[in-house]
Amino acid sequence: MRTFDFSARSGRGQSRDTRAWSVIYAEGHARDEPNPLAAAIAYEGWTMLRSGRMSEGEAAFHEAIKLDPSFAGAPRRLASSTGTRGQLEEAARELRTAKALDFRLVHARVDLGFVLFLLGKHEEALEEFRRYCGWIRAWPAPLAVWA
Numbered sequence: 001m002r003t004f005d006f007s008a009r010s011g012r013g014q015s016r017d018t019r020a021w022s023v024i025y026a027e028g029h030a031r032d033e034p035n036p037l038a039a040a041i042a043y044e045g046w047t048m049l050r051s052g053r054m055s056e057g058e059a060a061f062h063e064a065i066k067l068d069p070s071f072a073g074a075p076r077r078l079a080s081s082t083g084t085r086g087q088l089e090e091a092a093r094e095l096r097t098a099k100a101l102d103f104r105l106v107h108a109r110v111d112l113g114f115v116l117f118l119l120g121k122h123e124e125a126l127e128e129f130r131r132y133c134g135w136i137r138a139w140p141a142p143l144a145v146w147a
Helices: 015-028 036-050 054-067 073-084 088-101 106-118 122-138 141-146
Strands: none
Touching: 036 054, 036 073, 054 073, 073 088, 073 106, 088 106, 106 122
16 A cells, blocks of 8 residues: 555545545554655645645645644645745744654744744744754765755
């Protein structure tokens, strides 16, 4: 089942299929592997956001979060949407969630720094940027060039 293309069937209204796929995932996934159905739904949400269908995109992110609460990608993308609508506190909350779920999610850290800066929380923003810069210094030299 690891190679099954869940994105082909991630449309709405398939709750029985969704439950079945979730059970299959729960029985045999690798540690730290996101639920492929949740990842496909989050990708669908991102596609909707890019095409201007904000509410549908956000609904997809909420669905992905419900399917796999440990998948950090969905709250990070949800933060993009809420931040775009000016709901910066909610965006910061979602980015903190994403960061807590996967501390390696560098984009969530950087985005959180910018959102905190826009909220006037400059010291917190600087701390996020400092942590990000610490990550860059910790990388091997060839990787640090790409950051």
